[in-house]
């Protein structure tokens with residue numbers, strides 16, 4: 001039975017994943033190499049739980065109990081008694097492979113492993129573990145407490161029991177699982193990220209300003225956020241990594257990352273998480289940077 005959850009990476013996804021598991025009654029260990037990321041995650045989870053309780057979605061007691069079920073750590077040794085560990089570190093295959101290789105000897109043999117990767121091959125990541133049959137893609141959407149979908153991706157070696165256990169867990173979290181095959185960027189990002197990349201090309205070619213592009217897509221296509229606002233929300237580094245995986249993995253020029261997206265990432269303008277991307281977030285209201 002899955003009771004103890006481990007989460008690696010306390011960025012925006014790691015904190016959201018810890019939040020939903022803790023709220024569903026699981027004990028969670030949230031690990032990051034960066035102590036400051038752990039402090040921020042705790043504050044963010046606390047705020048998001050308070051927001052849910054102030055809207056009457058959960059009780060104050062449930063919010064307090066959920067926060068109490070999350071422990072933080074800077075070492076992976078804390079995962080010794082975990083039943084499922086979900087890797088949600090930066091979207092970089094080298095980093096993820098190193099984490100998985102270092103992690104496996106610390107786990108009990110029955111522990112299941114998942115990656116929240118947005119795009120990287122589950123088969124390849126599974127091959128970096130000592131248990132590819134217990135490894136699966138469990139792809140949550142941002143913001144995790146709000147978004148209903150979890151994509152489940154089987155690698156070539158993923159066992160049916162692993163898929164079935166993780167599918168049941170997804171339903172326990174009151175999320176909706178959708179099964180995707182192990183192709184670059186799976187379903188959501190195969191469709192969403194080329195749209196965002198095209199929005200950056202639209203900006204790069206001067207077809208419209210940041211404000212015009214986002215307003216056009218919000219009001220003209222009924223998207224809750226414009227594509228550039230959404231890119232800043234996801235993180236421009238994540239967006240670029242996904243486009244690179246699509247470009248390399250499918251070898252089609254239609255996935256070429258827009259040079260302007262590359263430039264923003266090279267400048268360290270990663271969107272909301274660095275306070276600057278297609279918008280500047282340092283003031284009271286986001287201001288377009290182009």
Ligand SMILES: CC(=O)CC(=O)SCCNC(=O)CCNC(=O)[C@H](O)C(C)(C)COP(=O)(O)OP(=O)(O)OC[C@H]1O[C@@H](n2cnc3c(N)ncnc32)[C@H](O)[C@@H]1OP(=O)(O)O
Nearest residue numbers: 048051052055118140141142143145146188189224225234
């Ligand atoms: C890159 C990948 O690998 C995959 C991905 O995740 S791609 C990204 C997928 N996500 C999206 O496309 C998100 C698009 N944006 C949206 O859906 C909406 O803008 C949004 C849900 C983020 C915010 O919605 P909004 O109406 O503008 O703002 P807001 O009113 O503050 O929030 C809506 C609700 O969500 C809640 N909420 C928002 N963020 C929250 C969070 N982090 N935690 C808890 N609750 C949250 C709010 O409290 C609010 O609740 P009520 O409906 O009860 O009022």
Ligand SMILES: NC(=O)C1=CN([C@@H]2O[C@H](COP(=O)(O)OP(=O)(O)OC[C@H]3O[C@@H](n4cnc5c(N)ncnc54)[C@H](OP(=O)(O)O)[C@@H]3O)[C@@H](O)[C@H]2O)C=CC1
Nearest residue numbers: 009011012013032033034037088089090091117118142234
């Ligand atoms: N952003 C999004 O909308 C979505 C992202 N994802 C995926 O989720 C994963 C995380 O993304 P996101 O939360 O946005 O990224 P963030 O950049 O917000 O967070 C990643 C965190 O992982 C930490 N980290 C890096 N290396 C290690 C390590 N070796 N051990 C432990 N922690 C480490 C980083 O620390 P430091 O800052 O010090 O490097 C950072 O705190 C990625 O695979 C991404 O593709 C999936 C769905 C949506």
